[in-house]
Amino acid sequence: MRPREFDHDDVLRIAFDQFWRKGVRGTSLSDIARDAGVQRGSLYNAFGSKEALFLQAYERYAGDYFLALQKALGTGSLRKRLTAFFDLTITNFRSGTPPRGCPTTRGLMELGAAEGEGLDEEARQALAGLISRITALVQDALSAGAARGEFNGNAAAAALHIVTVTRGLAVLERAFGDEPQLRKIAAHTIDLLLGRKGG
Amino acid sequence: MRPREFDHDDVLRIAFDQFWRKGVRGTSLSDIARDAGVQRGSLYNAFGSKEALFLQAYERYAGDYFLALQKALGTGSLRKRLTAFFDLTITNFRSGTPPRGCPTTRGLMELGAAEGEGLDEEARQALAGLISRITALVQDALSAGAARGEFNGNAAAAALHIVTVTRGLAVLERAFGDEPQLRKIAAHTIDLLLGRKGG
């Protein structure tokens, strides 16, 4: 057995950085190979294909991001939690120079173009899976933080609404790049759900 | 002058059909050329580049779609208008077999991957432009249909919220393909804005 000449995790991080900045289709394995100081063929040997590499790099990111969201949604009043949730979401979309947008949304719209392939479906599930997990997380926070009968006892619908708005924010980020606008929409959404005062 | 051997508009329609189904990056000019019965080189001669062709094909679509939305938002009570708006939006996302999703959102996330090119920016503006125009349209409908002081006199924020939700619906469509879910979110959004009963 010959040992790897590169660190598996390093490559994953370098690859995801590129995927995030330039999109999956806009990133070539040559780019990643150059950046990581690895031969292109070695990437195929270690990860299988470009989409498989993206998938693994994405799972890495998704795990970290989910934990951060969990933390943001876990403390304080319901309004505080939702504010922290939207803040983290928007800050994430606007991170980097230039802002990199939402990798989940981006990947979701980018992949699975053709006719229904095998690996594409796996990637779609990974991306959609994070959205599902976030929705469940928000729903828990709503249920836990709902003192009175807010949401008419339907935290599931409210959580889905909130997550839908965040997906919309990801799209608007890319369309206009107007961060204050995104934050206004977020604040408006919270007010809409909790009322303009308490929470 | 030698005359064209193909119809400019036909090619635009055929091209957009492919772009819509398979995405911009997932569609090759060879595909379009074959489908349209035109030589690939002729497309370059007539439209300049793949993105320019997409841009022209998209403008065609956007014009038609905007008119349909205008019609949906122009009649009946405010609730009726919004219901028709969401219905048209979702129906559009779910048209085709398999459902093609939202071409605007898809295009927005797909394009402009690299570093800031020329034509990409033009396409981004075209795609973002439709979103802006739709927002203005919704805002007009809200202002016109608002009998009482709904939205606290802030129809702009409400319109932006609505459009944000539609963009989110486009993403969820692609993530889960669950049309009833989309319609539930839409109904929930309307209730949230107008209250559960009147409108």
Next chain:
DNA sequence: GAAGTATTTGACACGACGTCAAGAATATGC
């Protein structure tokens, strides 16, 4: 009918993905 002009056509250059066989470097067995 001849000249001019725009379109078509096919070849070309380039870059991307993915595959493969041959070479290189380490672990294991004797």
Next chain:
DNA sequence: GCATATTCTTGACGTCGTGTCAAATACTTC
């Protein structure tokens, strides 16, 4: 300690995509 087996690396190759160009073609106009 050395040979062998196993894995990784490396470079060449095939295929397909975009975009360019010069030559051929077909119409319009004088």
